Amino acid sequence: MSGDFSSFGNPSSDPQGAAPRGLIPAGGPSSLGSLTQSARLKQLNTARWILLAIGVLSVVVNVAVFFTIESEVDTIIQRDLNALRMRGMAADPAEVAKFRESTVRVAKLLQAGFIFVSGLFIVFGLTVKKYPVPITVTALVLYLGVNAITGVLDPSSVPRGIIVKIIIIVALVASVQSALAYQREKARPARQAGLPAD
């Protein structure tokens, strides 16, 4: 029979007794657990890079949008004024100026909020290994929430990049699960991996 388990300190000579079969590591059951932990750590590394990527890209895009807000608002107002003119109506210039100022301020305030949240994702990416569960859960919650807020403000943004958004959400959910398992294993004292006793 191939697989000499006794050479690795397993007193049982029954090859069926070991689970999983053929995988008794030289360090004993604890290194089997380390193998699992290292797999989870890889998942957390993936989460780290996803969070950093989301954060950096979002910061860049949101800062760029922040500086184009005024021109965007002017374009929208001009389009609405043209529509009014087509119907033979005109708007009070003083009211238009007041509306423009208020709209630009609201847009800048919201954009500043998005930039702040984007910065948070960078912080999450840098600290996810230290506090895996709270960080991954908060990141997922924030990602869902910010996308929902963006959807309310601009409904046309909902289908935009939907595939990428779904992939990110699935990856973040997987990160939460790995973080939970990693945290549990880290907190647990060394144990036997189910090998039969002497």
Added chain:
Amino acid sequence: MNGEPSGERELPQQQEIALGTCWRCGKEVDLGRAQCPYCTAGLLREARPALAKPTARDPDAAALTRMLVVFGGLLAVSLICGFAAQGIVSSDLGSDDSIDREAAGLLAVFEGIDTVFVLAALAWVPVRFRHPRRSLGQRAGAWTGFVLVMAGLVALNLRYHQSLRDLIDFVSLEEQISTAGDRLAVWFLIICVQPAIVEELFFRYLVLGVLRSVVNVHAAVWISAVMFGLAHLGAPLSIPILVLLGVGLGYARTASGGILLPMFLHFLHNGAIWGIHAGWVGML
């Protein structure tokens, strides 16, 4: 490779790689490899059971996943409500009274949907964490202390929105709605009663309970508060103050050990804000 190990063959005590035995040829191999270098048997395939996430059998992970699914569903409902509200505002309904009537109807419907969602969540998501029982003195202290904290949060809320008003001509929902007799009861249910009961059941009972099983009390309170703030999609500029409100309500839940205190405080808070905007309570 047969028989007892030779005494000279010392396996390393600390291993950067996981050594093991190939399941087919029995030779010593590095388990991190995909294939046995001797007989090309697949090694990682066999390793997969060991690497399988135990979360399928982890009840806390399952509860957390379900809770997040429900939260996503509530956000989706709020998103649809936001689209419908924009439709009302942009449509040519005529008088402010008509818009008010339509808005009340819309919010009543969507709050009804949220209520059904939350009740279903309470049945579907198991909450295993039990908050420690508080003595009568602790509960009395929590009730007294947090009523004062809520007074401070109401003042902070008013100051925050006043600043928004000064900056950007902000108008809140409470300032826009009518207190006309026939709709007063509807708005009372929408603004004061439903949020106090349903939102507290979801965020401070279910969410906080599920999170407490996996993180400490402070992380659980703050994460549930962020979820609470983000759930108010219709008022994105109010989210920061709503998160602070959520923190206060979360700590009230843990300090009192029960759900009644945060329900009462939420009711007080919403009632006070509405009452002040409606002119029933003296403005600060």
